[in-house]
Amino acid sequence: MDDRQWTLAELAERTGFTVQQVNELITGRTPITVETAAGLDRVLGGTVEFWLAREARYRAALVRPDDPSRLRGCVQYAGPPLSTQDLCAPVDDPDN
Secondary structure, X not given: OOOOOOOHHHHHHHHOOOXXXXXXXXXXXXOOOHHHHHHHHHHHOOOHHHHHXXXXXXXXXXXXXXXXXXXXXXXXXXXXXXXXXXXXXXXXXXXX
């Protein structure tokens, strides 16, 4: 969420998600769906495709537990303020 310094409750209110849904998205317990991506796009920017690509990269990284670099570029959520960095972004990806 960049420098917005929103709480989970504020992000939930702005996106129309529940606080629980936002928490589950941030912690990776629930995937980003097309509908979720549309809400994130509307509130945080990017595009639906951007959010879905981040989700796909994150999930793909999780299925490669033997690759130590699989989550390089990911930032674990540790509490407010939030950042779009909370979701995985590939390191040195020339497309992003």
